[in-house]
Amino acid sequence: MALPVDGLLQLTPQGLYCPAAEAWIDPWRPVSRALITHGHADHARPGSAAYWAASPGEGVLRQRLGAGIALTGVPYGQEHRIGEARVSFHPAGHVLGSAQIRITAGGETWLISGDYKRDADPSCAPFEPVSADVLITEATFGLPIYRWRPGHQVAAEILAWWRGAPQRPSLLFAYAFGKAQRLLAELAALGVEEEVLLHGAVQALMEPYRSQGVVLPPTRPLSELPRHASLAGRLVLAPPSAHRSPWMRRFTSPQTAFVSGWMAVRGARRRRGFERGFALSDHADWDGLLRTVRDCGARQIYVTHGNSDGLARYLREELGLAADPLGRAFEGQRNEEGEVAPALPG
Amino acid sequence: MQLFAELIETLERSSGTRARVAALVAFFRAADPADGAWALALLLGKRRRRLITGRRLRQICLERSDLPEWLFDACHAQVGDSAETIALLLPRLALPPTPPLELSLAEWMGSRLPALAALEGEAQAEAVLAVWAALPEGQVFLFNKLLTGGFRVGVAAGLVTRALAEVAGLEEAELAHRLMGGFEPSLEAMEALLAPPEAGATAPISRPYPFCLASPLEAERLAATDPGGWQVEWKWDGIRAQLIRRDSQTFLWSRGEELINGSFPELEGVAALLGQGTVLDGELTVWPAGASQPAGFGPLQRRLGRQKPGAALLRECPAAFVAYDLLERGGRDLRPEPLGRRRAALEDLVRGLPEAASTPAAGLLRLSPVLPLGSWDELETLRQQARSVGAEGLMLKALDSAYGVGRRRGLWWKHKLEPMELDAVLLYAQAGSGRRANLYTDYSFGLWDGEGRLVTFAKAYSGLDDGEINELDRWIRRHTTERFGPVRAVEPLQVFTLGFEGLQRSSRHRSGLAVRFPRILRWRRDRTPESADSLTSALALLEEPALPSGAPRSTPQR
16 A cells, blocks of 8 residues: 555655655665664654654654754654645654654644654653644554553563562663653662663663653663672663674573563563563553554545554454554564564564 | 472472472372372373463453453463463452462362363352452462463472382382372372382273383493493384283373373284283384384374374274384383393293284394494494494393393483484464564574473475475464463473484573584474483583494484
């Protein structure tokens, strides 16, 4: 399914394009003007001449794309004229600085959700419902089996898991940007004041969060710890790519856990080979997706990422909405920063 | 059932052997013995009967929910298991609030689940929905799984035995023995299983002894020992069996603990000659009376498949029991005696059978000959002769050793003709292409790691004939536990002997081993997954020198 040729947005080889604003949204290749929903690598790519993004995300973007990029930070909710279009960024609740992008031109309003979640997250601004004529939504977890529990509940379980092994290092694997900081913020909210150790990839994202005033427990890069310091009872946060890598040699009989929405399914837990899986996601679950569609009130919905066919069909056949999956171009655009579907065994 | 559900969760989460045994011990201490009995049967994988199909559960779930069928199927494709899919979708069924239902595992397994299965139509749907509404969230998956069969916990039987022995204050060997011959879950069976030795509980006369198992030869460990300390025998290409004669009754047990008297009626007569309280350990083969060597595995396979062989089959494929150990004589357990003494007693027994040589019983009971070995240099020559007598290699058994329980490294070695052979368990299957499109012909196999888990070890694409491929394809479709795109995970039940040209250490493979030219040598229907080889066995092969090129390929063995 393609977008209508005369629509406000069109699909080009560079990605979603708005002719009125002469701008691309989360382009896959360098362009003259990029509107960025958030800093995950499959949404924010280097090389574009000019970037626009929600201002709380500035720090992360500069950290990832280079301090010298031409970046215009826009406060949430503030409307700007870009070309012939009026553009505003609204909190998406996904990670720090994540935004839904609303574009109005020619009497029509489109909303690009970017990645989003509806659950509370102490590390970023909460999702804000925005109405539009046309909605482009993600569907990473677009199946009714996905149903998230509140983050603080999962964090309490993680805390109990950590406290339950005072003799072993506790290695908690989570995406380095977003999930790791959300976990730290949730732990801080539960009263954790102990120092948490970080893998370098997680460490790199701490400064943007701290400078935005997110309350986090004290942290330290693992590399700054004396060589033979005991790691028993310590909590260490690392990206999933570090699992089973030489980096793990440092630890003597660690307990391991992976925090991801995919961990809701037993088979995925077992295949990944972590001792524990905690189901916590920065994407909307099935109910969150449906609620967002309702809140937006759009007359036409396009679905990208994940189970786009299934969600679109459900909206169409069960809820009587005009909904279509938006091309395969969005598949395989995820990398390790986004939540990737579990790989095949073998 | 809560306690059991928690045990399953703990076992899934813990990785170390010690932690798993500790969890099992804690469970069996805390559980009511009747529940413990059912838990034991489930943990040993002996209760996998399907009471209701996953399809029926799906139907009940769909009738009550407003989810479209295609969406349920999309969920199932993601989850790969009906029981879990339903457990995950249950909150969407808007079931009426119901007071929580907490029944014991014994109540569920003994009466409630069979009762649910016996219901039909609307009555069954209502009953299942009522249970779903009342079960605590953590138990729905388990309930569904017990109902649909195929429930399997990734814990080795050895760990369960160890934990129970600790709970009962018994030797592991004693507990393993008490578990032999099948365990029927009941309060009485559990109490008898855990009773102190002095309670003098009488064992059922059919009960076999746990088999002593051999490990692949580690040549460097032998070199330092005196060759005279070892009993060398052919390694026969049959199936391991125990022949029991007690109270004028005969019991023939396979290694997989199946009673196979019916399949081998001709052995009844010779067993009756053995005298009361006699137990022989040996190899079941097809071996015509006048032949100098057994007929190979193919004819034996024909016999194994038959519950009641007809006269023609008995004539074409006559069975023989090749005895190599005497475990009980005159009702006395000889296992603590050294092998040398047991062997002498075995020879006395067999030679003393007047009919063994000259009557219709001739050839039915054979003594596995002891081979002379002067020095270690002669071992390889001897091994290369194995093929010419229809054996698949050598066995080396320490003459001063007692008969061990299970695999005790160092007492019994197997030295196969074709060393690069392992028995592995089918874990995943993928459809082939071209002629084999839509047929599951690409298989992944696993070996046991030290913690009772199967680790993917090799992939193989060939080695089965078309009939076997079709049969296995149907089996795979019926026993799929999960789907990942084109790949299906299957219940780890089917064992295959894999042959391969070489083995190398590899950090890129999860097993730590890379296999060269793996192929299927034989579908081992006679084997249980528990009896498949371990990564340790694979590592032992790694140490062996490669076969000289052009060395004969053995027919694979049991």
